[in-house]
Amino acid sequence: MATLDKAVGGKFKVxxxxxxxxxxxxxxxxxxxxxxxxxxxFVRIPLNRELTVVVxxxxxxxxxxxxxxxxxxxxxxxxxxxxxxxxxxxLGGTVLHVAKEANRSATGAKSSP
Numbered sequence: 001m002a003t004l005d006k007a008v009g010g011k012f013k014v015x016x017x018x019x020x021x022x023x024x025x026x027x028x029x030x031x032x033x034x035x036x037x038x039x040x041x042f043v044r045i046p047l048n049r050e051l052t053v054v055v056x057x058x059x060x061x062x063x064x065x066x067x068x069x070x071x072x073x074x075x076x077x078x079x080x081x082x083x084x085x086x087x088x089x090x091l092g093g094t095v096l097h098v099a100k101e102a103n104r105s106a107t108g109a110k111s112s113p
Contacts, residue, residue: 009098010035012043014091015070019083026086028073028096029063037098043073044097045089054102073098 011034018027028043039059044052059074077083 009041009100010037011095012037012071012073012098013095014093016065017086017089017091019087020074021083023074024077025058026075026077026083027063028075028091029065029070030073032071033095035098037071037073042099042102043075044099045086045091046094047085047089054099056102057098 010032012028013030013033014028015030017029019025020027037057037060039057041057042054043057044054046052055075057073058076061072061074063070063072075086077086
């Protein structure tokens, strides 16, 4: 099991994801399971076993879904193609690593440029 050092912010468990297309924002809803998560940090999203993309967290908000308060990581996107890729990942139940810096990894996964 990987341990988090001071360069890593925390871990976030995704319960659902959705798009706010009017805001050009993709939202990861869930809960912080370890450490902290703040705007300006970077979330590592696995595309497959070999490739992980590093995405800046633009805002951290809260939402009430099905009677439960959830933390929402808001990720802005520039291209509609990015949104389609993120929608297709099926991240529900996934625990994601959040880092204070884009070049740090607690998982050893490769990052995309």
